[in-house]
Amino acid sequence: MQVWPLVALVACSAAVAGAARRTPVPAPLLLVAAGLAASYVPGVPAYELDPHVVLPLLLPPLLHTAAVDSSYLDLRANARPVALLSVGYVLFATLAVGYAAYLLVPGLPLPVALVLGAVVAPPDAVAATAIARRLGLPHRITTILQGESLVNDATAITAYRVALAAAVGTSAGWAGRIAEFLLASVGGVGVGLLLMVPIHHLRLRLRDPLLKNTLALLIPFVAYAAAERVHASGVLAVVVVALYLGHRNWQVDFATRLQEEAVWKVVAFVLESVVFALIGLQLPVVLEGLGEYEGAAAAWYALAVFAAVAVSRFVWVFPATFLPLRLSARIRAREADTTWKGAFVVAWAGMRGVVSLAIAFSVPMDVPHRSLILFLTFTTVIATLVVQGLTLPPLIRLLRLPAPDAKAQTLAEAQAQSEASAAAEERLAELLAEPRNALPPPLAERLRTVLERRRNAVWERLGEVNPLTGESADGVYRRLAREMIAAEREVFVALRDERRIDDEMLRGLLRRLDLEEAAAYREETG
Incomplete structure (x- = not known):
């Protein structure tokens, strides 16, 4: 691709995303709509998603930013629902959607249909995080959606590879498929565990914040490439490393944290904007070569696959949410706040995104019905973003889900600040008692004043x-x-x-x- 089309893509995507902040429409939806409209404008070049670019170059930094901002402790506390969605649901959706497509589309082989199922199975990390963050969902629901979106790409990519091997006749049977799946999953986690401590140690040893931030930009690509090198899941490696670094970020100096936050905000904003705009811009590429699947038949297949995707999520989410509660008193006590309203929102918040399209574009040219897979993936992504994305905010208002309690959060922050200030005051008294730390009274009083203002600032927000x-x-x-x-x-x-x-x-x-x-x-x- 030439330079100017790329510059225009980034500039226009950023402009649309900036404009979306002034509207009630979530930025991902506006960007997709702008991309669809631009695809009809004469002179706009064809922006074809290259899986060799999207997966290794765009996915790692987006996953890294989402994982670093996630809470390891919250994810660990919600490990069961996160695992049931990110692993169990993706595998279930692969089979359910694939088998539905096999029954609906005449002449579609079952292995190829399972390839389609794996492609559209994972809800998108970027879409889920962007929309959940804006809607102010209850904290536990947001944690579950974010946790699911961090891991499900790895499950889907691995399931896709297994299904593709069966479709092209290179599969080693069910035992080989299961072994391949386990190798990719366990290997990805293992690579992440091996890398996270040395990378964090290197961050602490480096003294120059600029070098630390250069390292920070390389970390997701290094983790992804190292895992893929040994045929493991690069997605899981990136997530494991990022969760560890985010959990230990307090150990890094303040200058590095300030710079990292600013750098990653810009990176995430640009990449998220470009990713959703690219989804809309795929229309000409997808429609090209659709061949026999045109007109009413293609529209019917698209509607049926979207329905299968939406229904399969409800079929999985409600039993996966409430059966463990019935079977275990410990789970009932730990998840007493679980309601059907929360489960309904989780089931409806299954937007698909660029990862599904990137996987679809990576399907080899000699795979039968490749053009149909591209078309159905594209229509499913657009339908979930538009239908579910637009209806999610009014659905949440209709269900009257409790928003995070701002007053309770401020009170907890004030109590934490009060305890920290007491410790700091005690430490200041110890330091000032030493002759080598002697200060003129005005300067010593200034330290106490700053400490007192910081202690009172949060309490005053409650006044x-x-x-x-x-x-x-x-x-x-x-x-x-x-x-x-x-x-x-x-x-x-x-x-x-x-x-x-x-x-x-x-x-x-x-x-x-x-x-x-x-x-x-x-x-x-x-």
Whole structure:
């Protein structure tokens, strides 16, 4: 692909994603719609998804960012439902959707139908995370959806490889297929376990934040490539490493954390935007060469496969949710808040995405009915994103699922801050008692003042608000602090323009102000 089409794709995708933030429509849906519309515009080049690019170059960083932001402890607490969805459901959907396609499409061999089932089986990590994050779902449901989306790609890719081997006649029988599946799964986890500690140790040993962030950008690609090298699951390797690094991220210095957060936010924003735009742009490529499957027959097959995908998820989710509760008193006690409403949302939140399309495009050209597999994958992805994605917000409002309790969260944060501040105050008293740490009284008092303000800031968010502005006292304090910083910044720039200070000094002074303003902003919105 030439440079300008790629630049145009990134720029237009980012613009549409930015515009989506000002609308009630989730960004993935608007991007897909924009891609579909652009595919009809004369002169727009054909952007064909290359699985050799999407899987090893786009999937690892997207999985890495999602896994780093996930909670290892929450995922461990919800390991049973996550495993039942990410492994059990994907295998069930592969068989159910594949067999439905085999019955519906005349002349479609069962192994080829199972290839289609494996391709459309996994809900998309990017779609699930993007939409769940915006909807404000209950914490446990969000954790389950995110956990499922982190692992299910590995299950689907492995199931696809097994089904493809059967379709082209290179399978070693059921024993060989099961062995291949176990090798990929266990091997991917094993590679991740082998890499995570040395990579984290290297991050701690490096002193330059720029080098650390360069390493951070390479980590998902290294983990993916190392696992694929030994025919294991690169997806699982990436997820295992990222979960460990995210759990241990507090051990890295603050400069690295600040830079990493900014870098990965940009990377995730650009890649997510491009990925969903690419889905819509696949229409001309998918329709080309559809051949005998055109018109009403193709539309019927597309509708039937989408229905099979949606129904199979309900068929799996409700028994997988409530049977363990009936069979185990321990599970009932641990998951007492489980309701049919939550299960319904989990069942409906099964949007498919770019991974399914990338796998479909990787189907060899000599596989029978390849064009039909591409077409049905494309229509299933579009249908799930549009139908389920658009109806999910009103469904959640209709079911009246309890949103996260903001007051309870603020109270927990305030209590945690109070305990931490008490420990810091005790440590400060110990340090000031040592002669080598002697400070003039004003400076010592400033340390105590900063500590006290940090202790009180969260509590003040629970208190009364300003009747004129609706702000808490802490909010007014931060707003005034930003106004003061802005006034200082204007003076520094004026002094530079008058040549009383040079640009190097200006950059140092502005960076100091930027850090102060960033700290105020992060505490206010965190």
